[in-house]
Amino acid sequence: MNRVRKGDLVEVISGNDRGVRGQIQRVLPTKQRVVVQGVRIVKKHQRRTPGVRTQTGIIEFEAPIHASNVMPVCPACDKAVRVGYAVQANGTKVRVCRACEGILD
Ligand SMILES: [Zn+2]
Known part of the structure; x- marks a missing residue:
């Protein structure tokens, strides 16, 4: 049984987003990481890949953080x-x- 699960409201207890609350959008059990809405927003310069229709340019998304930090x-x-x-x-x-x-x- 996991301490935190998808859909849980959690608070970040360390790092730049300390004190921020958000809902868990994804859990990566093998990596002990979670993706929390609005927490650790990163920018990625996404190159166009031939044959793959995906969002390109500078995109922002939530990166996974360690489950022990929430x-x-x-x-x-x-x-x-x-x-x-x-x-x-x-x-x-x-x-x-x-x-x-x-x-x-
Ligand atoms: Zn209580």
């Missing part, structure tokens, strides 16, 4: 929180906020 935001606490785990009565494992014990899933 923390989920608890809806109850409205803060970036550490994640714990709990098993519910029906046997499903859920993520919980370690500050308020509220369920994050």
Whole structure:
């Protein structure tokens, strides 16, 4: 079970975008990285590739950042929180906020 998932609202806790909140758009589990909306916008000079129809010129997009640099935001606490785990009565494992014990899933 991953600490953060696609669609989660997270806060960046280090780097140039520290304190910025955004939704996770993509998770790269093998690289332990996530793409967060509005975080680490990079410019890329995209050359035209013969035969491939793609956006060219100077393009801006969100680059992946390491998953350890983000923390989920608890809806109850409205803060970036550490994640714990709990098993519910029906046997499903859920993520919980370690500050308020509220369920994050
Ligand atoms: Zn909480």
